[in-house]
Amino acid sequence: MIYVFDGSLEGLLTAVFEWFERKPGQVTLSLEKIYQPDAFTESLAIQNDRAKADRVWLGLQKKLSKEWMRKFYCAYLSEIPEIFNSLFLFTIYIFQNPAGAEKNYGNEHVLTLSKAARSVEREKHRMEAFIRFQHTTEGIYYCGIDPDFNVLPLILNHFKNRYADQKWIIYDLKRHYGLFYDLNIVEEITMDINTQALKQPAPHQLNEKEELYAHLWKDYFKSTNIVSRKNTKLHIRHVPKRYWKYLTEKQIG
Amino acid sequence: MSERLREKLSILADAAKYDVSCSSSGSDRKNTNKGVGNGHHSGICHTYTEDGRCVSLLKILLTNHCIFDCAYCVSRKSNDIQRAAFTVDEVVELTMNFYRRNFIEGLFLSSGIFKNADYTMERLLRVVKKLRLEQNYNGYIHLKTIPGASDELIHEAGLYADRMSINLEMPTETGLKLLAPDKSHKDVIKPLGFVQNQIVQFKEEKKLIKSVPKFVPAGQSTQMVVGATPETDKEIMYTADAFYKNFALRRVYYSGYIPISNDTRMPVLGTQPPLLRENRLYQTDWLMRFYGFKVQEILNDANPHLDIDIDPKLSWALRNLQHFPVDINTAPYRMILRIPGIGVTSAQKIVQARQFGKLHIYQLKNIGVAYSRAKHFIKCADTPFQMKDFQATQIKAFILAESQSKYLKTATNQLILFK
Secondary structure, three states: OEEEEOOOHHHHHHHHHHHHHHOOOOOEEEEOOOOOOOOOOOEEEOOOOHHHHHHHHHHHHHHOOHHHHHHHHHHHHOOOOOHHHHHHHHHHHHHHOOOOHHHOOOOHHHHHHHHHHHHHHHHHHHHHHHOOOEEEOOOOEEEEEOOOOOOHHHHHHHHHHHEOOOOEEEEEOOOOEEEEEOOOOEEEEOOOOOHHHHHOOOHHHEOOOHHHHHHHHHHHHHHOOOHHHOOHHHHHHHOOHHHHHHOHHHOOO | OHHHHHHHHHHHHHHHOOOOOOOOOOOOOOOOOOOEOOOOOOOOOOEEOOOOOEEOEEEEEOEOOOOOOOOOOOOOOOOOOOOOEOOHHHHHHHHHHHHHOOOOOEEEEEOOOOOOHHHHHHHHHHHHHHHHHHOOEOOEEEEEOOOOOOHHHHHHHHHHOOEEEOOOEOOOHHHHHHHOOOOOHHHHHHHHHHHHHHHHHHHHHHHHOOOOOOOOOOOEEEEEEEOOOOOOHHHHHHHHHHHHHHHOOOEEEEEEOOOOOOOOOOOOOOOOOOHHHHHHHHHHHHHHHHOOOOHHHHOEOOEOOOOOOOOHHHHHHHHOHHHOOEEOOOOOHHHHOOOOOOOHHHHHHHHHHHHHOOOOHHHHHHHOOOHHHHOOOEEOOOOOOOOOOOOHHHHHHHHHHHOOOOOHHHOOOOOOOOO
């Protein structure tokens, strides 16, 4: 039996509800987008249902600690196609066992989930580290990103708490939405500008001091290096090349 | 104007880079006044230098003018280098503008000693106060304690800084006397002790009165230069251990000496910095802080030096085979921590997971245990029965054959005598 859902958290949780209602035995959860029907397996299209999803979410909250609820959510944000099935089976496993079952690292779903959550947390942390704001003429600090996972919801609070006295926008170029802080609240926004402009604002859109501080930062990066200890392998392990596009200090010129 | 600023930054960042600490962790300072910045409990490394070290703070000297002539230091009086000094405002501007662009986690401010200790400390204090009081800045500040500065100034600095540090420089008094006759470990111990006392006092008061301000919330650290003078690893780590115990230090840093002078008392220019040795010292430091090892177990009169070819944990295990094999499914947590190939996270997972049934080899591998290393020291549910008892030397040979040191290329610990 295959359950097919739309990729939303609501759909995922509804699927769990439907499973307990029907108890159809072994089921795999598949994404609508990639699902290929075949002749031998039955399938069921999940109809999202807010009330059912909420019941599952509340039930999960009763069985799992805050820390594990976060792991669950992070794993969901990874958007890895196979993770949805793991989350589905993990949830069933948690409901079918006495409290504390999530500590069983010998269980494959527990392990898959905590590994995915770890990757997402790492990406979240990297965005907190590698985002480089540019001060625009409109007085907004701007940065466009394209993270491996959908981490904007996870970094929102960090940036809101830290940069409370400056307006900022962080825009996810891959997922076409962003966060805008207007000195009071953070709003989700979408912008209809071409991708190139979202990636890097044109020079005339930037504050006159921007170039100076980019230079100063590059100078600083250069002077703080100790040439006789050069270790490129270690450097790349810490700052994988796919992140270099974010980093002011890695831009040439 | 901006050209001069760029030049100053290059000179004063270059002079500050030999201080290895770049930690921005341990402070939970909140952004309560709707200003800018806050602490992050585990710190954030915003970039890494090409030598692989984390850059989380803007690490600069206020000035590299110095009245001292310590042989191991680039800024020593007799060294023929460019000198520069920032104004208080320049440091504040740089910090704020870097911070607002998310380049840095905060400021690490140190300085050469100009005129005298109090004069220098007072300048440092002015920078920090301006950031906190005028700019509403709540980001991380690591401030150098200037040896010999008055208690009042150090106390005031502690009210604004997140971490303070003061460097031991050489692991032993004799080493220090050799290279910096004007200095003594006593100059370091006094302010370290003073700040530590204050930290304890503030914490006590905080229990009674909620509004007590923060005082150096991220604690103190220190640094030792390794390989400039002929100390043994045992001497270095015993000193570190004593300082951890006596002053509740958060960190001791070990900095492999990078030859910067023709002084005949030290390794000549061009000698490779002892990177592997430095790494082994850090491993030992970790074993002491997170793995429940006593320094005497790892280094003692019979073993005054750490092994170069294997890490200190493996080396301890091979010397103490009577404790092994450890049964993964029954042994206490502290013994599991001592198994080579198992780290803190894996050990915690093992202890949690085994409540649900006996663990097998494939599960250990999935959990993240370095099984090819650990297998010589453990028993689990499906460990194959083995008749033969291997000797320590044999086990070491097996492990070395399977692993490849990341330092092979740089393991030239011999001094270069002729150039």
